[in-house]
Amino acid sequence: MRIASSAHRFFSFQNPPHFLSIAKPSLLPSLHRGIQFKKTNSTLHYKFLGFSHRLRAMSTTTENPTSLPTVQVRDSIDLTDKERRIFDRLLEVLRHFSLQTQLRVAGGWVRDKLLGRDCYDIDIAIDNMLGKEFCEKVNEYLSSKGEEAHGIGVIQCNPDQSKHLETARMRLYDIWIDVVNLRCEDYSENSRIPTMRFGTAEEDAYRRDLTINSLFYNINTSSVEDFTGRGIADLKSGKIVTPLPPKETFLDDPLRVLRALRFGARFGFTLDAELKKAASDDDVKAAIADKISRERVGHEIDLMVSGSQPITAISYISDLSLFWVVFSLPPEIDPPTYQEFESPDRSCVAYMDAAWNLMHLIGCSTFNDEQRRLGLYTTLFLPLRSSTYKDNKSKEVPVVNYIFRNSLKLKASNAETVIRVHNATEEFVSLIPLILSDNEDIKIAEVDWGRGVLDVPVASKLRIKAGLLLRKIKDFWRVALLASVLLYPTNIDDTKEASAEQFKLEKRSQTFKRVENAILELGLEKTWERKPLVDGKDIKSVLQLKDGPLVGEWQKKVVQWQLAYPSGTSEECFDWMRQTHSKRARVE
Structure with missing residues (x-):
């Protein structure tokens, strides 16, 4: 990062993303595979989703103060x-x-x-x-x-x-x-x-x-x-320094650690060496965990994520070994489960870094402030999206839910949105090659269209699948697409250095725009706001049904029919319902 000498001061975007390339593409690998880490020198190698990835270890070591221009x-x-x-x-x-x-x-x-x-x-x-x-x-x-x-x-x-x-x-x-x-x-x-x-x-x-x-x-x-x-x-x-010895200052109010990192990132200032040492001190870590309310922690983190330099701020947290102190895990999870990984927090930051750069390549106006904010949280926690723990009712709950609600005390709706987007990524990744395919004769046998999808042409099946997905995540479908594009395989040469790093995100931004345009061309924007042509009362009347689960099944089928036939009328939908119901009755 470089600082422009100006009274108002402007900042450049992050350096080319510290991201990955995928050596062996596949249509849809399992998205529930684990993460294994191995660190060698300045390169972090890890296996994710069954592929070999290479991530240049993120470095947020503060620059030599003499290299910084006077503010x-x-x-x-x-x-x-x-x-x-x-x-x-x-x-x-x-x-x-x-x-x-x-x-x-x-x-x-x-x-x-x-x-x-x-x-x-x-x-x-x-x-x-x-x-x-x-x-x-x-x-x-x-x-x-x-x-x-x-x-x-x-x-x-x-x-x-x-x-x-x-x-x-x-x-x-x-x-x-x-x-x-x-x-x-x-x-x-x-x-x-x-x-x-x-x-x-x-x-x-x-x-x-x-x-x-x-x-x-x-x-x-x-x-x-x-x-x-x-x-x-x-x-x-441009220095971030405490008036008194930093450990004394931080033990007085441990929230000052996060404030120091936030201001350092916000202004592009240099973190004092003694300050960094004190911030990563075990006594200070314990004080952060025990002495300040989680609401105050969450407020500081939210200011970082919503600020102008979110990657720098969260990278500081990772570099100073504060990641799992801030984003604390459920006590039910045995710490060695995470300690066996070399640097899972760096993987989290790397995804967030890639998302931040990808947003700027795509165009920041594509996302409103809330989509941008929750999009960064979504990608920060992508490596944890399949991790769960058992609550006091022995129910499997996403770890991400715990981080939002307990570690950061942010709104429950924030957790629900991020988890909903995480759950949508698997389906979105499966749709990307279908949407991008130039082959209209995609073999149906090779595609899992999902149980209960109407027997219609492939193009209509694709519209149904995409439409149902957008109805689940609504205004955050572009955030889900962003996260999915980061997970989606790309055929990129993995032998080149920094220039190739940027090229990989360029490739992903092109994938994002192609899928986005395809969805818009299918007329699916705001599809979740479209009212059903037929309601439950109509279904019971036309098909002579009583209240029960069968009415709910038909309501789902009606939504699919509308997605398959966007220009269809209610009368055409009634005719289809009668014919389908009649065929089903004959079979039974």
């Missing part, structure tokens, strides 16, 4: 009109009550404004009262001026989950502001939970996660304050 940092902060109005109003509150309070905007807002970026996340630190008390003063002032007071929300501290500060929140000029007191933390010898007290701005700055986030903008004096003496320098040189 352009502004000398002062330019306020927007709304920011100026908010800050002026807060200063009016100080004057009205003769408060000797220093108001400082902390952290990310200061960093982003110095980089010339817009930021609407205003966190204000105050030195001599609690945030709730100050917000109440703001409302008291507004009332005295005949203006409407605003609601105040309070987020309580939770030391057990490394949330040490009570935060007050209110809205001014349609912007949410958070208000907290400056803090200093005193630790006893036998506890990692600190005793909180009001601190100085300098003490608070040193308790921050990163030096680039330890800067303050003093509203009273309209000036930037750098109490660690490193914040601006590290921002200009």
Whole structure:
């Protein structure tokens, strides 16, 4: 990755994908085969789906800081009109009550404004009262001026989950502001939970996660304050460093590990060597697993995956041996099952890397934000798609379901979508050669059309199969196609180096576009939104049936008939139903 010197800073896409080529193509290998890993030097060899693959081991070793261009940092902060109005109003509150309070905007807002970026996340630190008390003063002032007071929300501290500060929140000029007191933390010898007290701005700055986030903008004096003496320098040189020794900082709040990696990826900054060492320390790993809530972990991971550099961020997690700490596995799974593999996490990252590059080759506009986000999760967990465990009811449950719901505490619907797409890949991979085939006389005996598919011409069978698949995954069919294209064999020369790597994804992007165009030409886009010509009531009336499973079978057949005959009418469907039912009755 290279960083462009610009106030707003732009980033290049990832390097040509660290992906694989397939030596022996086959129509449809079993998609439930296991993964075996063997690492030699810088190349990771593995067998997947019965093929030989070669993956150049991903390297996210940070570059030599001297090779990085200086980041352009502004000398002062330019306020927007709304920011100026908010800050002026807060200063009016100080004057009205003769408060000797220093108001400082902390952290990310200061960093982003110095980089010339817009930021609407205003966190204000105050030195001599609690945030709730100050917000109440703001409302008291507004009332005295005949203006409407605003609601105040309070987020309580939770030391057990490394949330040490009570935060007050209110809205001014349609912007949410958070208000907290400056803090200093005193630790006893036998506890990692600190005793909180009001601190100085300098003490608070040193308790921050990163030096680039330890800067303050003093509203009273309209000036930037750098109490660690490193914040601006590290921002200009593009370094991710903690104000205090990194292990101490991470044990204080282990979530800071993930924040450091996220900011490093987001800005393309260099991770400090001591920071990386501390991040992979066993004590810190244990603290990540035990001390912070899974909701907070999931939120950070989601910000990474939704961000501009998801592969870099997740690669850092893998490189620092944090992958299975973050994406923790069910306790029912015996760890040696995973330890027998050399680097299964690298395989996960490699698929995600390939998907990210493939998305850009295809065109990012092909996927909306949610499809892009869940598409990256889908491919990240592709190697785990067939792994299951038994829940407390002895039911086989996908491991991916556990990761989403328990390890990351993300929405259940996210897990359901990814698992649904995973389940669709096997069927999609089987369809790709049929859709791409120029031979209209495909031998039916060689194709598993599935049980119960109507006896219609091959072209209609193909439309039925594709249509039924799209009805299962709906708006995420392109995500399923993307994942399937990564699994689908391609006849690529495996003897070439870097240029061939890019050519392989070019080939896969062509496959994606050909299949996508074929599906669109078949008129299957939004096919799941098409209402059945015949409903259950019609079926019972026409065929003289009573309620029961047979009605459900006919409803499925009607969907297939509509897919086979997209221009068919309800009357034609009724005629077909009567004829088919009559033949069936004669046979029985």
